[in-house]
């Protein structure tokens with residue numbers, strides 16, 4: 266199939282039993298943070314003998330190599346479990362061209378940028394925040410990472426680097442299935458509804474101040490969108506600019 270090229274795995278980091286990062290050297294086209302590539306393996310074919318390719322967001326910023334992809338293994342999933350078994354030196358197939366519109370260039374201006382993720386969907390935000398763009402465009406940046414357990418709060422070194430931006434940056438972890446001293450408990454939509462998220466950073470989730478990106482678990486994205494609509498925010502579309510920009514991982 267046109268457009269596929271071969272990459273070499275240079276590192277596989279295992280964060281937990283089910284969370285992994287794959288670092289890959291490959292001559293892909295330039296991309297914008299928030300875009301994704303498609304990974305495939307030569308021996309991963311579906312029942313029709315077609316290559317199984319799946320989308321994965323870039324975690325590295327465009328200026329850095331190797332390419333970085335952060336993923337969880339899905340029980341019975343045909344590709345993610347095979348990707349998790351790769352070792353340095355193995356080959357992986359990628360598309361040359363990036364895809365997707367979950368990017369800062371699709372967002373209108375606002376004072377506050379809210380970047381809200383469940384699980385591995387923190388990846389695209391780590392790519393965005395390692396460029397100058399969000400820091401130049403927004404007065405405040407709030408990164409929200411919602412996970413089940415504290416061990417799933419990964420990429421702490423990268424997130425720690427954003428603290429160089431001082432009060433412009435806030436990180437709000439949510440840990441839903443165990444107590445954690447620094448994290449908010451429960452789920453993001455409930456904390457939006459109760460005001461707990463806004464109180465945590467002392468910023469309003471209001472249409473006159475906020476641009477919100479939501480990524481990951483489709484139920485979180487849907488539930489959070491409904492809460493934000495009740496607060497007066499609207500979906501952001503090219504023809505009808507608004508405040509809520511989303512990407513579902515499944």
Ligand SMILES: Cc1cc2nc3c(=O)[nH]c(=O)nc-3n(C[C@H](O)[C@H](O)[C@H](O)COP(=O)(O)OP(=O)(O)OC[C@H]3O[C@@H](n4cnc5c(N)ncnc54)[C@H](O)[C@@H]3O)c2cc1C
Pocket residue numbers: 301319320321322323334335336337339341342343344345346365385386388512513514515
């Ligand atoms: C635009 C886009 C970007 C994506 N980027 C990433 C990424 O950066 N990291 C990442 O981990 N995944 C990402 N995904 C999901 C990824 O493409 C795969 O679907 C996932 O890795 C599972 O692949 P699989 O072949 O093993 O199982 P699949 O056959 O793809 O999925 C089997 C089932 O598992 C569920 N599922 C799929 N993905 C997930 C997931 N991530 N978590 C929980 N359940 C899931 C769905 O119900 C699906 O029907 C992205 C998806 C989209 C649409």
Ligand SMILES: NC(=O)c1ccc[n+]([C@@H]2O[C@H](COP(=O)([O-])OP(=O)(O)OC[C@H]3O[C@@H](n4cnc5c(N)ncnc54)[C@H](OP(=O)(O)O)[C@@H]3O)[C@@H](O)[C@H]2O)c1
Pocket residue numbers: 283337338339383384385411412413414439440441442451452453454482484485486488489
């Ligand atoms: N994390 C694990 O240990 C684990 C283990 C085995 C399999 N899996 C499977 O892997 C997949 C991904 O798991 P994950 O833990 O990365 O992601 P996840 O299930 O999306 O959970 C990440 C965070 O999103 C929250 N969430 C779930 N549904 C939500 C909703 N409707 N609204 C708002 N928040 C919501 C979760 O809260 P809640 O805790 O309240 O759900 C959790 O805090 C799931 O399909 C899961 O079945 C996960």
